[in-house]
Amino acid sequence: MPASTPIIVVGHKNPDNDAICAAVAYAHLKNELARRDEAAGRPASSYVPARLGPLPPETAWVLKSNGLPAPEIIGHIHARVLDVMTPSPLSIGRDATILEAGRLLRQHNIRALVVTNDDGTYRGLVTTRMIAERYIAATDKLEEGGADEVAVANDLIASLDQKVEDITETDVLVLDKDGLLKEAVEDLMASELREAVVLDADGFAIGIVTRSDVAVRPRRRVILVDHNETRQAVPGIEEAEVVEIIDHHRIGDVMTTSPIKFTNLPVGSSATIVTMEYRRFGIEIPRAIAAVLLSAIMTDTVVLKSPTTTYVDREQVEHLAGILDVDPVEFGLSVFKCRGGEAGMPVEKLVGADSKEFQIGDATVLIAQRETVDLPGVMEREEEIREYMRRLREAHGYEFVLLMVTDIVAEGSQFLCEGNRRIVNRAFDIECTGVGGTWMPGVLSRKKQVAAKILGA
Numbered sequence: 373m374p375a376s377t378p379i380i381v382v383g384h385k386n387p388d389n390d391a392i393c394a395a396v397a398y399a400h401l402k403n404e405l406a407r408r409d410e411a412a413g414r415p416a417s418s419y420v421p422a423r424l425g426p427l428p429p430e431t432a433w434v435l436k437s438n439g440l441p442a443p444e445i446i447g448h449i450h451a452r453v454l455d456v457m458t459p460s461p462l463s464i465g466r467d468a469t470i471l472e473a474g475r476l477l478r479q480h481n482i483r484a485l486v487v488t489n490d491d492g493t494y495r496g497l498v499t500t501r502m503i504a505e506r507y508i509a510a511t512d513k514l515e516e517g518g519a520d521e522v523a524v525a526n527d528l529i530a531s532l533d534q535k536v537e538d539i540t541e542t543d544v545l546v547l548d549k550d551g552l553l554k555e556a557v558e559d560l561m562a563s564e565l566r567e568a569v570v571l572d573a574d575g576f577a578i579g580i581v582t583r584s585d586v587a588v589r590p591r592r593r594v595i596l597v598d599h600n601e602t603r604q605a606v607p608g609i610e611e612a613e614v615v616e617i618i619d620h621h622r623i624g625d626v627m628t629t630s631p632i633k634f635t636n637l638p639v640g641s642s643a644t645i646v647t648m649e650y651r652r653f654g655i656e657i658p659r660a661i662a663a664v665l666l667s668a669i670m671t672d673t674v675v676l677k678s679p680t681t682t683y684v685d686r687e688q689v690e691h692l693a694g695i696l697d698v699d700p701v702e703f704g705l706s707v708f709k710c711r712g713g714e715a716g717m718p719v720e721k722l723v724g725a726d727s728k729e730f731q732i733g734d735a736t737v738l739i740a741q742r743e744t745v746d747l748p749g750v751m752e753r754e755e756e757i758r759e760y761m762r763r764l765r766e767a768h769g770y771e772f773v774l775l776m777v778t779d780i781v782a783e784g785s786q787f788l789c790e791g792n793r794r795i796v797n798r799a800f801d802i803e804c805t806g807v808g809g810t811w812m813p814g815v816l817s818r819k820k821q822v823a824a825k826i827l828g829a
Contacts, residue, residue: 377455379615380592382422382446382606383642384599388726389431389707391598393668394642395421396435396443397661398597398618401646404655419595422446424606428725433710434667438660450608451553455590457570457579461486466495466537470506473498473536484567486577487540493575496542497567506531506539544569547581557586598642600624600634603729618645620680621819640680643668647688657695666692670704674743674780678816708743708780714750719760722750723775730823732795735771737826738764741818747779747786754788754809761790772796774826776818777809784813785822799825 381399383391399421406416421443427435435442463486464473473485477500484499507528545568547556560568560583570579591613594606600617601624602609614626617634620642637645643665650657657665669689673681676689693700714722727740744750750757761773772791779785788809789796796804804810815821 377592378418378420379595380422380446380449381419381595381597382424382443382449383597384604384728385424385606386724386727387423387425387428388598388671389428389434390641390643390668390672392421392423392427392431392443393434393664394597394618394646395423396440397643397665397668398595398646398649399443400658400661401650401653401655402595405653417593420444422606426725429712430667430671430707430710434664434707438663440660440664446606448552448607449592449594449612451590451592451611452549453547453551453553453556453570453579453581454549455592456553456585457547457549457581458585459579461569461577461580463488463577464498464536466490466535466540468536469532470503470534470536470539471532474500474503474532477503483582484580486569486580487536488577494569494571494577495537496540497544497565497569498536498540499565499567501566502539502541506534541565546571549579553586553589556581560586596626597646600626600636602626603731618642618649620645622824637684639682640676640678640685641669641672643672644685644688647692648684651691657692659695662692662695666696666698666700666703667707670700670707671743674778674816675701675704675708677780677783678820679814680817680820708745711744714742714744714746714753719753719756722753723757723760723764728818728823729770730827732771732827736769737791737795738768738770738773739776739818739823739826740774741776741778741785743778743780745779745781747777747782750777751786751809754807757788758790758806761788765791774822776812776815776822778816780816783816784811785815786811795826799828 381395383395399419402419406418409416423443423445427442462476462480464476466487466489476485484497487495487498489495544565545559545563547568547570549570566583568581569577572578591611593613593615595616596605596614597618599605599621600619614628614632616632619636620639635645647665669685673685689700722742723740727738730737730739742750761775765773770791772789772795774796775788776785786809787804789804793804802810
């Protein structure tokens with residue numbers, strides 16, 4: 373894979389504010405460190421943030437209000453055609469001569485040229501093999517009789533002025549730059565030509581792929597933030613090269629072939645760790661990035677009320693609030709208010725926007741969380757919510773689906789559970805029923821207070 377291919381910085385599936393904001397901020401930090409390396413004459417990579425799902429309302433607000441673009445949404449990290457193609461392939465006009473084509477092929481030591489129409493759009497390919505076949509066809513006349521060597525030589529010389537379009541191959545495999553490489557390889561190996569072209573939406577050639585290009589399968593490089601489990605990672609993670617992990621959850625099952633930098637700290641937010649990295653490397657945090665980081669810490673720690681909150685989180689919050697000159701609690705509450713009311717929210721978003729799968733033995737469970745300032749408003753939709761949870765359970769084969777409706781003002785969560793409630797009841801010594809749910813005072817953290825108990829039950 374070309375060294376210029378950016379390293380992707382990405383959070384988990386069903387991303388929350390911390391997963392996306394930590395990715396945005398960490399990509400910015402890594403690019404600043406790369407510029408420092410380049411200034412010192414050291415090789416450096418570039419980094420781009422990405423996400424695996426829609427933007428939560430609070431994330432959309434904090435990015436837009438600070439003039440930051442939303443990270444690109446990606447569906448997988450499998451190798452693509454884009455990762456192996458030769459970009460901006462050399463081209464020649466259809467009216468050019470074979471002599472001109474041959475010179476270009478020799479000068480640039482390549483085996484194929486893109487032939488273009490008068491408007492520059494793609495027409496076909498001319499290759500060294502095609503030119504060679506033209507010359508071989510001329511020498512065949514000697515064996516057929518009726519032509520002497522001088523006549524054949526004159527024919528070959530005359531052919532040098534022949535138009536490229538006369539030997540252009542138009543039956544060429546066309547690939548999508550974002551197509552899966554493994555599928556493109558199968559098509560390329562099955563084609564008569566050794567080359568394929570990549571076109572843009574307007575019909576211009578933007579890349580060329582040869583069988584040599586796909587001989588070695590590339591691995592896209594990625595930094596994981598806010599998770600380190602394959603179940604929560606981008607599809608195709610097993611084919612990628614994980615180069616770094618930033619997380620504050622339990623150690624999962626992501627495997628690497630080489631040692632990497634793995635920063636895993638028992639703090640309330642991945643954004644806390646990213647803030648610490650800025651300070652450790654002495655990189656100034658711009659106001660926009662400070663706002664993104666502060667929003668993530670405040671949502672992930674439920675405005676510093678969650679039991680996952682540590683003195684380290686509070687220190688980073690104080691530092692970021694100082695950059696922004698804001699009261700951190702007021703700022704945090706304003707972020708939560710951006711989520712809007714739950715009355716008209718689609719039920720799949722209300723339940724699934726912040727949900728994570730966990731493995732319990734051979735079973736898989738889903739634990740979702742909805743943090744709100746209007747618990748009664750959510751509970752008015754209980755019947756609809758439970759019906760959707762039942763559909764989720766049936767569709768994915770979950771042992772149970774648990775929704776924590778967390779009231780950040782009252783500092784507790786209402787448990788709604790569909791499926792095998794015995795596991796939840798046993799873990800918390802409660803009687804979680806099918807109607808009304810169960811109020812859990814002081815329970816704010818899915819990771820520390822809920823998932824940890826259920827997994828250990």
